[in-house]
Amino acid sequence: MKICITGIAGFVGSNLAEKLNNYGYEVVGIDSFEDYYSPIFKRHTAKILEKQDIKVYELNLCKDSLSNALDGVDVVYHLAAQPGNDAKTPFENYVNNNIYATKNLLEQVKKLNSLKAFINIATSSVYGFFATSPETEIPLPVSPYGVTKLAAEHLVMSEHRNNKFPACSCRLFSVFGKRERPDKLCPKLIKALANDTEFPLFEGSLEHKRSFSNIEDITQGLILPLKKWEKAEGEIFNIGTEEQNTTKRCIEVAEKIFKRKLKVKMLPKRPGDQLTTHANVNKSREVLGYNPHVSLEEGLNTMINWYLNEVKDVVEY
Ligand SMILES: NC(=O)c1ccc[n+]([C@@H]2O[C@H](COP(=O)([O-])OP(=O)(O)OC[C@H]3O[C@@H](n4cnc5c(N)ncnc54)[C@H](O)[C@@H]3O)[C@@H](O)[C@H]2O)c1
Numbered sequence: 001m002k003i004c005i006t007g008i009a010g011f012v013g014s015n016l017a018e019k020l021n022n023y024g025y026e027v028v029g030i031d032s033f034e035d036y037y038s039p040i041f042k043r044h045t046a047k048i049l050e051k052q053d054i055k056v057y058e059l060n061l062c063k064d065s066l067s068n069a070l071d072g073v074d075v076v077y078h079l080a081a082q083p084g085n086d087a088k089t090p091f092e093n094y095v096n097n098n099i100y101a102t103k104n105l106l107e108q109v110k111k112l113n114s115l116k117a118f119i120n121i122a123t124s125s126v127y128g129f130f131a132t133s134p135e136t137e138i139p140l141p142v143s144p145y146g147v148t149k150l151a152a153e154h155l156v157m158s159e160h161r162n163n164k165f166p167a168c169s170c171r172l173f174s175v176f177g178k179r180e181r182p183d184k185l186c187p188k189l190i191k192a193l194a195n196d197t198e199f200p201l202f203e204g205s206l207e208h209k210r211s212f213s214n215i216e217d218i219t220q221g222l223i224l225p226l227k228k229w230e231k232a233e234g235e236i237f238n239i240g241t242e243e244q245n246t247t248k249r250c251i252e253v254a255e256k257i258f259k260r261k262l263k264v265k266m267l268p269k270r271p272g273d274q275l276t277t278h279a280n281v282n283k284s285r286e287v288l289g290y291n292p293h294v295s296l297e298e299g300l301n302t303m304i305n306w307y308l309n310e311v312k313d314v315v316e317y
Helices: 011-022 039-051 091-109 144-163 185-195 215-227 247-258 282-288 296-311
Strands: 002-006 026-031 055-058 075-078 117-123 167-172 198-202 236-239 263-267
Touching: 002 011, 011 026, 011 039, 011 215, 026 039, 039 055, 075 091, 091 117, 091 144, 117 144, 117 215, 144 167, 167 215, 185 198, 185 247, 185 296, 215 236, 215 282, 215 296, 236 282, 247 296
Parallel strands: 002 026, 002 075, 026 055, 075 117, 117 167, 167 236, 198 263
Antiparallel strands: none
């Protein structure tokens, strides 16, 4: 079975590629190496993938022909996106990389005779300030990211409703781990503690509650719809960890591992930030047999070891 992953040089995409490859699937991927964060780091990741015989095509979903990358593909995992809630990111980047990119990808994928499954990767940000509900809740996003990712999910699922396009969608919750986007909490925390530098903290965020979901549990969860496609087709699933922790607790765990106190630099409150995420994964458990198990402590330990041994003095991150 041949699988194409969009956004393969990114955080979740690269981890998913390695997992699928280890399971014996033939994996290829597409990435445009956007400069939202270091393209040098993404190219470093792409090289690691290529060494494992995972072919990475440098293509932009918004404008390039994807026919080489999609040739003979049975399954598409669509992860390419403009992520994050960052006031500095122009609105058109969200529109282009989340909406147009998805639309163009769908147009090209629909021409494939070989396609059996299209797995869209969505986000808990579609729920808005409080992401605690089952998939049936009416989405109320509060950021350009959440709004445009919801639009992308609708584009995919409307193809399913209109044309029986074989699709499902997985909404991920605060993923952390190896190769996490450097603008997120855990990488910033780890870098600040490892280098004894200041950690920028948005006012009010210490009490934010998150389902910090380890990349191991997430990639495991993303493989399940593929394995149980007859149950997954046409459905939306929350994929995350039920364990909930505050930002404060995450900082305390990291401080304990490093045996060092964090130097905090307060920044003004950031609009559009979710206040509470708590993955309700009842449906994924029941339908897919999803069973997340990695704790915050275990996940942070693994991530810190990865950073210290494979990144810190090796590549810009
Ligand atoms: N990381 C999380 O906590 C999280 C949570 C919820 C949902 N998600 C979703 O998971 C997916 C992956 O997120 P991530 O954290 O790995 O982000 P990421 O930025 O690390 O990966 C996305 C990749 O997509 C590529 N890309 C962007 N626009 C493209 C385009 N037009 N053509 C080709 N490639 C393009 C980027 O270069 C990048 O490498 C996204 O769809 C995101 O919405 C992530």
